[in-house]
Amino acid sequence: MEYDISRFFAQSEGMPFSSRKATMPWAGSAPIDRSIIQQQWNDLQQLDTGYQKTLLYLHIPFCETHCKFCGFYQNRFEINAAQNYTEFLLKEIQQHSQNKIYQQHPIQAVYFGGGTPTALSTHNLSIILQALKNYFPLASDCEITIETRVSEENKEKLAACFAAGANRISIGVQTFDTDIRRKLGRQSTQDQLLEFIDYLIKLDQGAIVCDLLFGLPGQTSEVLAKDLEWIESLQMDGVDLYALNVLPNTILGKSVAVQRISIATFEERQQLYLQGLKQLTEYNWRQISNSHWARNTRERNLYNLLIKEHSNCLAFGCAAGGNIGRWSFMQQRELPNYYQQVTQNQKPIAMLMQRPSWADKSAAVQGGIEKGFLACGRYFNAEELSILTPLFEQWQQSGLCLYQNTSLKLTPKGRFWASQLLNALQQFIFLKAD
Numbered sequence: 001m002e003y004d005i006s007r008f009f010a011q012s013e014g015m016p017f018s019s020r021k022a023t024m025p026w027a028g029s030a031p032i033d034r035s036i037i038q039q040q041w042n043d044l045q046q047l048d049t050g051y052q053k054t055l056l057y058l059h060i061p062f063c064e065t066h067c068k069f070c071g072f073y074q075n076r077f078e079i080n081a082a083q084n085y086t087e088f089l090l091k092e093i094q095q096h097s098q099n100k101i102y103q104q105h106p107i108q109a110v111y112f113g114g115g116t117p118t119a120l121s122t123h124n125l126s127i128i129l130q131a132l133k134n135y136f137p138l139a140s141d142c143e144i145t146i147e148t149r150v151s152e153e154n155k156e157k158l159a160a161c162f163a164a165g166a167n168r169i170s171i172g173v174q175t176f177d178t179d180i181r182r183k184l185g186r187q188s189t190q191d192q193l194l195e196f197i198d199y200l201i202k203l204d205q206g207a208i209v210c211d212l213l214f215g216l217p218g219q220t221s222e223v224l225a226k227d228l229e230w231i232e233s234l235q236m237d238g239v240d241l242y243a244l245n246v247l248p249n250t251i252l253g254k255s256v257a258v259q260r261i262s263i264a265t266f267e268e269r270q271q272l273y274l275q276g277l278k279q280l281t282e283y284n285w286r287q288i289s290n291s292h293w294a295r296n297t298r299e300r301n302l303y304n305l306l307i308k309e310h311s312n313c314l315a316f317g318c319a320a321g322g323n324i325g326r327w328s329f330m331q332q333r334e335l336p337n338y339y340q341q342v343t344q345n346q347k348p349i350a351m352l353m354q355r356p357s358w359a360d361k362s363a364a365v366q367g368g369i370e371k372g373f374l375a376c377g378r379y380f381n382a383e384e385l386s387i388l389t390p391l392f393e394q395w396q397q398s399g400l401c402l403y404q405n406t407s408l409k410l411t412p413k414g415r416f417w418a419s420q421l422l423n424a425l426q427q428f429i430f431l432k433a434d
């Protein structure tokens, strides 16, 4: 079959591509019929996947505020609801953790995401962390991350999390600029933020990292430069720097749709990314992935790197999602449905999907692109490389990569457009397998 590889070429003038597509982790996956989910799940529990890096994800679906840009808000935090949820989460862990799939390989990284994990009480966070140690074979260097947000009471909670075994705290900062934070629905001020981070860093118990966004409404290049100055002067261990993704169903997305708020163009976002990358390079931070930098070796960003390669991810909690071998699953999104299935001693799965065989190659390529380097000879045979070489050469001419000895190394500009490059390669893998 003939492949018109030129359809993946970058544009020769202006921006290389007219859009930045999100990567679709479940592309090509087929959901199985609901009536056989539990049976299939029971079979998966005994599956020998061969050695694979294994991760654990716990979802805490409560937030104290509803941030305007966020598409992950689920439930308003209430003390009793959070207490009840903790009991069900522990029950779910106890019900399933002794099955083979949970015990066969050391767990490399654990991630508490949400929502806001630190919406739970100090006691509940500690007993969940203790349960993980009791029930799972955590690797001796297991990375254990807790996502959090700025608040006075979270200081004590996070100190307790460190004492209970957590070793990495990820703070949703977005920007240090108080006015822009307020417009996003974040109430804490710059001073509170600085004081909170400084407190955590001085505990000196683990990596302290944060998320920064670029392309926020009202964010100038000076604001971004100042944000990066703050993380350097605070001596943070790592930073995730990525573009604001305006989702249509968010408060921000609706304001953008009626043109009450305008957001940065692709050109402006590319400029901000290149500016951020340059500044972090000047600070001698190490780029671990297209969107993540580490200041030192304490920060590994292990969970986020391994999840992009489709490592096994054993997930617990309402609305959690995970992978086992070629299977991906999403748990119940609504709390009543989640509680009902846990009460019935069932894994609370809403959707179970099987990925096609070509998805393994696609995930491996994604892992390489995410790190900015792809040893193409490892993933593509001679015939495939002969088709792809004109594409790689065209990308090189467009300033997106260097292509030498069948290896692709992304330039800073290529890293900004990485999702587009990946999309092209994934489509090629799919077409070739079809």
Ligand code: SF4
Binding pocket: 062, 063, 064, 065, 066, 067, 070, 071, 072, 073, 114, 115, 116, 149, 172
């Ligand atoms: S950004 Fe975090 S705290 Fe804000 S609504 Fe989303 S999940 Fe909740």
